[in-house]
Amino acid sequence: MLLGRLRIRGRLALLVIIPLLSMVGLAVPVVLDRVAAAQRAADTADTVRVASRIGSLVQDLQQERLLSVGSRLGRVTRTELIQKSATVDDRVADLRAESLPAPVRAALDGVHTLADLRTAVLAGKATPDEIMTAFRAVDMALIEALRLPFQVDTGTSAGRQVLALDALLRADEGLSACATLIVLVKATGDPKVAGSYIACMAALQVDNQRFRQLITPEQYRLAMLDDAAVAARTSPTFLVDSVKDPVAAIAAVPLDALFPSVRSMITLGQWRRRSSPTSSPRPGTSSGTRSPPPGWSAGRPPSSC
Numbered sequence: 001m002l003l004g005r006l007r008i009r010g011r012l013a014l015l016v017i018i019p020l021l022s023m024v025g026l027a028v029p030v031v032l033d034r035v036a037a038a039q040r041a042a043d044t045a046d047t048v049r050v051a052s053r054i055g056s057l058v059q060d061l062q063q064e065r066l067l068s069v070g071s072r073l074g075r076v077t078r079t080e081l082i083q084k085s086a087t088v089d090d091r092v093a094d095l096r097a098e099s100l101p102a103p104v105r106a107a108l109d110g111v112h113t114l115a116d117l118r119t120a121v122l123a124g125k126a127t128p129d130e131i132m133t134a135f136r137a138v139d140m141a142l143i144e145a146l147r148l149p150f151q152v153d154t155g156t157s158a159g160r161q162v163l164a165l166d167a168l169l170r171a172d173e174g175l176s177a178c179a180t181l182i183v184l185v186k187a188t189g190d191p192k193v194a195g196s197y198i199a200c201m202a203a204l205q206v207d208n209q210r211f212r213q214l215i216t217p218e219q220y221r222l223a224m225l226d227d228a229a230v231a232a233r234t235s236p237t238f239l240v241d242s243v244k245d246p247v248a249a250i251a252a253v254p255l256d257a258l259f260p261s262v263r264s265m266i267t268l269g270q271w272r273r274r275s276s277p278t279s280s281p282r283p284g285t286s287s288g289t290r291s292p293p294p295g296w297s298a299g300r301p302p303s304s305c
Contacts, residue, residue: 044151044152044158044159044162047146047148047151047152047162048162048165050100050101050104050146051146051148051162051165051166051169053095053098054095054104054142054143054145054146055169055172056091057088057091057092057095057111057142058139058142058143058169058172058173059172060084060087060088060091061088061111061135061138061139061142062135062139062172062173062176062177062266063084063266064081064084064085064088064135065131065132065135065176065177065180066176066179066180066183066262066263066266067080067081067084068081068117068118068121068126068131068135069128069131069132069180069183069184070183070259070263071121071122072121072124072126072127072128072131073183073187073255073259075255075259078122081121081122082122085118088111089111092108092111095108096108101145101147103145103147104142104145104146106145107141107142107144107145108142110137110138110141110142111138113134113138114134114135114138117130117131117134128184128188128193132177132180132181132184132196136173136177139173140173143166143169143170143173146166146169148162148163148165148166148169149163149166160214161214163214164211164214164215164219167207167208167210167211167214168211170207170211171204171207171208171210171211174200174203174204174207174208175204176266177200178197178200178201178204179262179265179266180262181193181196181197181200182197182242182246182250182258182262183255183258183259183262184197185197185246185247185250186250186253186255186258187255189247194245194246194247197242197246198243198246201242201243202243211223238250
C-alpha cells in the first residue's frame, strides 16, 4: 500500500493533511456563505441609500403638487411655487451625479415631463386633475424603479425593513395625494373629486396596513403620532367620516384653515423622517431604514416583527 511505503514522518503528515483537507472542504461553503451574506448586506445598504435619496425627491414632488394645487386656489404665491420647482430640479441634478441603477436613472427623466405642466400651472391653465395625474405618474415611476421588494432577502430582519421601506414610500405617496384631494374636495365640492378621494383612501389603507405589519413596535408607536396629527388638524372621527362622505366630513373646516393644516402635516411627516434612523441595515439587526411611518389609517400594532 502507498501508506506502507512512506516513512513515519510522511505517514504522520498524511494523517494530518487528510482531516485538514476535509475541514477545509467543509469550511469553504461556510466561508462562501458568509462572503455572500456580506455582499448582500452591502447591496442592501446601497439599495437603502438610493431609496432614501429618491424618497427625498418624491417628498419634494409631493410638496410641489400641493403647492401647484394651492396656486390654482389662490393659496400659494407664484414665487413660492417657482422656488419649490427649482428645489426639485436641483435634487434631480444632484442625483444624476451619483451612481444609480439604470431603471432609477430612467425614472428621473420623468421629472422633466412636468415642464409643460409647470408652465400651465403658472399661467393658470392647468386643471387640478391634470396636476394630480401628472405628479402621481412621476412619483410612482420613481418608487417602482427602486424595485425594493425584489432586491432583498425577505427572510431576514433587514429584508423585512426594506420591504417596510417600500410600503412606507407607497403609503407616503398615498397620504400626500389624499391630503391634496381633501383640499380639492373642500374647494370644489365636486362629486368626482370626492370619489377620487375615497378611492385614494382605500388604496392608502392597503399600503398602510402592509407597512404596519412589517415595522417594529417602536416604529408603530411613531406611526400613531401621524394618526394623532390628522385628528388634531380635522376631527377625532375624520378618518372614518371622510371615507363615508368627504364633503360633509370637511364642511366644518374652512379652506383658509385646511390648506395650511394639510401643508404643515406633510412638513411634519418629513421632519420626522429626517429625525428617524437613516442608517443602512446591518447583518443581525432589525433597524436601519428611513422609517418614520405615515398615518391616515389606524391599525393594530403587530404582535411581532
